[in-house]
Amino acid sequence: MSGSGSGSKSWKKGDFSKKHTAPYRPNEEDQSFMEGILISRDAHYLAFSKPSGLACQTRNPDDRTFDKLLAVFARSNGKSPRMVHRLDAQTSGVIIAANTKPAATFLSQRFEDRTASKTYVALCRGPAFKVVEAVIDVPLEKFQPGPNLTLSRAGQSAEAQRAVTDYIVLDSKNDVHLVALKPRTGRMHQIRVHMAHIGRPILGDPYYGHAESDVDRKVARLMLHAQRLIIPHPKTGEIDVVSDLPADMVEAAQSFGLDAELARSFETG
Secondary structure, eight states, rough: OOOTTTOOOOOTTTTTTSSOOOOOOOOOOHHHHHHHHEEEEEEEEEEEEOOOOSOOOOTTTSOOOHHHHHHGOOOOTTTOEEESSOOOTTOEEEEEEEEEESHHHHHHHHHTTTTTTTEEEEEEEEOSSSSSSEEOOOOEEEEEEEEEEEEEEOSTTTOOBOEEEEEEEEEEETEEEEEEEESSOOTHHHHHHHHHHHHHOOOOTTTTTTSSSTTGGGGOOOOOEEEEEEEOOOSEEEEEEEEOOOOHHHHHHHHHTOOOHHHHHHOOO
C-alpha cells in the first residue's frame, strides 16, 4: 500500500527502531532495596553503594537494573534520577545519579573531563610486585571475541585509546594481593584489563582472569570494589562518597591472610 492514500503518511527511517515499553513501576521490595543502598543525597544528586550482580543497564527491557530502580526516587513530575556513569555488573561500590537535568549535564561533563577522582580496591593474583606503587600506561581497544560480546584488550591499532591506571599494593600474602587503584581515564573494563596485562588478574574475573584456577574458585564473584568517588558538586564544593568493602570481599581477603582494614585506612588515614 502506498503512502499517498487518505490518512497515510511517509514513514521515516527509525520509526520502528525503538521499543516502546511502559515506564518501570517500582514495588515495595524495590523501595526497600534502593533505600538500603542509598549513602547520601541532596537536591542535586543521590549516591549509592551498588551491590555486585546488579547491572546498571541491559538490552533486555525486562531486566531489573539499577537504572530502572532509580524510579524509586522519581519526583512529583514523574521524572526519575539520571545515571551519569556506570559500574560493571559484577563490580560493587559507589555510583551516583543526578536528580535534575542540569545536574546530569554537569556531572556527566565532570566524568568526561576527568575531574572525577575514583578509587577502587581489588584482590588479584600473581607474582609478587617488584614495586608497591606504580602506573600502568597501556592503550586499550575494543574487540568482539564472539556474538553479542564486546571486550577490551591492550592494543596499538588506530582505534586504541590511551588508558592510565595508578596502583598501590596495600598487602600481599603468597600470590594474592590487596591493591588500591585509581584510574585516570575511563575506558571499558580498564582496571580489569590493565591488571591482567601486568600478569595479576583480578580474582573471579571470567573474561580477563583465570576463573578456573583453584584460587579463583574460592571467590564467588569479581573481587573489584569502587570504594570512593570525589567529584565537583553541581553548585558548590564537592561530592565525596565512600563505600566500605562489602562483607564478601572482607571475608575473601581474610581467607587469604590479607588485612582488609588497610583498604579503609588507605582512604581515611
